[in-house]
Amino acid sequence: MPPTPTYQRSRELLATPLAQIRGVGPRLLQILAKAGLNTVEDALYHLPHRYEDRREIRRIAQLREGRQEVFVGEVLASGETFTPKARKRIYEVVVSDGSAQVSLKWFHYRKDWLKKRFCVGTRAVFTGEIKRFGPIREIHHPDSEILGDKSLEQVMTEDPMNFGRILPVYPLTEGLSQKVARKIFKQVVDEFAPFAVSPIPPHILKKQELLSLSLALAECHWPENPEPDFDLETGAGRARSALVFDEFFFLELGLALKRRGVVLEPGIAFDVTHKYTRPLAQMLPYRLTGAQRHVLGEIKQDMMAPHPMNRLVQGDVGSGKTVVALMAALIAIENHTQVAVIAPTEILAEQHFLQFHDWLEKLGLRAILLSGSLGPKDKAQVQDKIRAGEVDLVVGTHAVLQQGVEFKKLGLGIIDEQHRFGVLQRGILRRKGENPDILVMTATPIPRTLSLTLYGDLALSVIDELPPGRTPIKTRVLAESRREEGYRLIKKELEQGRQAYIVYPLVEESEKSDLLAAAAAAETLQSEVFSDHKVGLLHGRIKPQEKESVMKAFKNREIDLLVATTVIEVGIDVPNASVMMVEHAERFGLAQLHQLRGRVGRGAEKSYCLLVQSSRCSQDGKRRLQVMAETTDGFRIAEADLEIRGPGEFLGTRQAGLPDFRVANLLRDGRMLESARTEAFRLAENPEFLSAAKYADTRLALMDRWGSRLELASIG
Numbered sequence: 001m002p003p004t005p006t007y008q009r010s011r012e013l014l015a016t017p018l019a020q021i022r023g024v025g026p027r028l029l030q031i032l033a034k035a036g037l038n039t040v041e042d043a044l045y046h047l048p049h050r051y052e053d054r055r056e057i058r059r060i061a062q063l064r065e066g067r068q069e070v071f072v073g074e075v076l077a078s079g080e081t082f083t084p085k086a087r088k089r090i091y092e093v094v095v096s097d098g099s100a101q102v103s104l105k106w107f108h109y110r111k112d113w114l115k116k117r118f119c120v121g122t123r124a125v126f127t128g129e130i131k132r133f134g135p136i137r138e139i140h141h142p143d144s145e146i147l148g149d150k151s152l153e154q155v156m157t158e159d160p161m162n163f164g165r166i167l168p169v170y171p172l173t174e175g176l177s178q179k180v181a182r183k184i185f186k187q188v189v190d191e192f193a194p195f196a197v198s199p200i201p202p203h204i205l206k207k208q209e210l211l212s213l214s215l216a217l218a219e220c221h222w223p224e225n226p227e228p229d230f231d232l233e234t235g236a237g238r239a240r241s242a243l244v245f246d247e248f249f250f251l252e253l254g255l256a257l258k259r260r261g262v263v264l265e266p267g268i269a270f271d272v273t274h275k276y277t278r279p280l281a282q283m284l285p286y287r288l289t290g291a292q293r294h295v296l297g298e299i300k301q302d303m304m305a306p307h308p309m310n311r312l313v314q315g316d317v318g319s320g321k322t323v324v325a326l327m328a329a330l331i332a333i334e335n336h337t338q339v340a341v342i343a344p345t346e347i348l349a350e351q352h353f354l355q356f357h358d359w360l361e362k363l364g365l366r367a368i369l370l371s372g373s374l375g376p377k378d379k380a381q382v383q384d385k386i387r388a389g390e391v392d393l394v395v396g397t398h399a400v401l402q403q404g405v406e407f408k409k410l411g412l413g414i415i416d417e418q419h420r421f422g423v424l425q426r427g428i429l430r431r432k433g434e435n436p437d438i439l440v441m442t443a444t445p446i447p448r449t450l451s452l453t454l455y456g457d458l459a460l461s462v463i464d465e466l467p468p469g470r471t472p473i474k475t476r477v478l479a480e481s482r483r484e485e486g487y488r489l490i491k492k493e494l495e496q497g498r499q500a501y502i503v504y505p506l507v508e509e510s511e512k513s514d515l516l517a518a519a520a521a522a523e524t525l526q527s528e529v530f531s532d533h534k535v536g537l538l539h540g541r542i543k544p545q546e547k548e549s550v551m552k553a554f555k556n557r558e559i560d561l562l563v564a565t566t567v568i569e570v571g572i573d574v575p576n577a578s579v580m581m582v583e584h585a586e587r588f589g590l591a592q593l594h595q596l597r598g599r600v601g602r603g604a605e606k607s608y609c610l611l612v613q614s615s616r617c618s619q620d621g622k623r624r625l626q627v628m629a630e631t632t633d634g635f636r637i638a639e640a641d642l643e644i645r646g647p648g649e650f651l652g653t654r655q656a657g658l659p660d661f662r663v664a665n666l667l668r669d670g671r672m673l674e675s676a677r678t679e680a681f682r683l684a685e686n687p688e689f690l691s692a693a694k695y696a697d698t699r700l701a702l703m704d705r706w707g708s709r710l711e712l713a714s715i716g
């Protein structure tokens, strides 16, 4: 073993270009570069995505279906055949070891090569996934190692790299076979892993009982001492844990420092004068719930403090976040500053605008909508008003974050998250003023693992109570063929004086024809199904004023049944509505369905949600609808959503600001995230951390990983 270098030296060594590795020529270099691998460090963290257990050679009779297995056999037959069903030629080799036979198949092949390689009587070691079609077991494109005259034992001792052990299987890289990949990565690991030094303070490594970084890297590539429960599919085990911890630790350390940095920056110390908040409270037709008051109290504390607020308010659909945001906005306005409200979509921005505008007008204040669909002239006009301070509150999409938008004095930014904005967007908003307060609202509860990474730099408030008098919503999944039953239920409710929604999905490719579908449906429903009632129509193409009047009419019970596209996802608030029917429900995401369903169950009457499942619904779609039928708990829905779709999809886009992990997986490694976070936050709170020499390595690594994203002046 070479002497352990310092972290700084280790960092230099790991930055060695792969070109300097023996045996890596220009062609290979190109292939590696294409896969994003340029340095030794890149290669070290290019971990196998699964493993193959070649410790045990099985008898053919004992091969397990669906598993990667290794066995020895002798070729009984070899040749090209024609599959009438697939109308294709394939190459087939039948192999036996006396216990049973198995069929090897190639769909893409060089015939001459296979023919020469697998003559009748040839003995070889084969590896591959065992499949079964009817009575015959087969393997497609197996790996093989010709034994020739050699015994199995001989081969195993001669090629210890590829036999008799657990082997890494690397993510496929074009032009690179597993065998060559193994060779290169092994070489890099043997040569450089011993120099890898963790920049995590030693007392934390010890407390968490983590494997050393060099051992962890080596074991992940070449499991020499796998634990009994080592998972071939994921590689989960102590070695991987050490790398995951490392990754989470630095993420959380950055978030912790960001939070600390923000707290220490000077901000606006607002006065709570009650000038507008009190009249609003008197105008509201209800009393705030305990949870709302509690969260509002936390927000007030933050706003009064001389540092910028950075707070996330989490509350399930219908928990009453809007009024809390409105109160916060009024405090900012009382202090002669402006407020920006940012929504993820145009439709949501419009909805928010209508709500805020309503209340603000009553208080003699001015709100404006910065719509993305404004022409250049109107846009310039709106921007002028914002700059001149002629408006108190601006609502818009990310258009508000664009360059031309300048505020006279921005005091508070409210982001209605819907988990689509990330750390970066918050930074841009912050720079629109002099350290304004930031309030992030999220309706869909975000599983803790995600909120810790995405919102780790925010303080959290939870509205964990629904306004009183709500009754649970009964949800049913309805096959298309039973739509009539849904109509009957709606009719019954309408006859009792309730109101209902029928929602149609939008599909991007044919937005227009879908709108037509909703419009046509509204007509048919009016004339044929609900002729005794008044049917209204609402969709995204309707002008804002008209939309407002349709919504007003629905609110005033002039419309009984509202046919709509997802316009109503958020914002519509009619407690008398007791049924929601969703057509093609499987086309909606879980979060969206949850939002939609939140439009009913707002009054004291029993409410229903009918999810119409089309006959072509996918398996995933069915699972989603099942989740909806089983629970109304937003938190459980979010977890299920995350499970079904995975973190990237769950968050919508990469924009979401979800960090790219090299090793960690948010779904699998949630527990590790908690402990990494605890340690990281504790370290960040240590007053010595930013200055003491013993933390220099940790600080250096932090800067490496976070770079400019951290925006902390100098912690070097």
Ligand code: ADP
Binding pocket: 286, 287, 288, 289, 292, 315, 316, 317, 318, 319, 320, 321, 322, 323, 443, 467, 468, 571, 573, 598, 602
């Ligand atoms: P969300 O958290 O989903 O944004 P909203 O702010 O739209 O919820 O509020 C949902 C509904 O609850 C609205 O009709 C709102 O007027 C009503 N509401 C909010 N707070 C209360 C309360 N304390 N008591 C009764 N109703 C309330």
Ligand code: MG
Binding pocket: 321, 322, 443, 570, 571
């Ligand atoms: Mg809302």
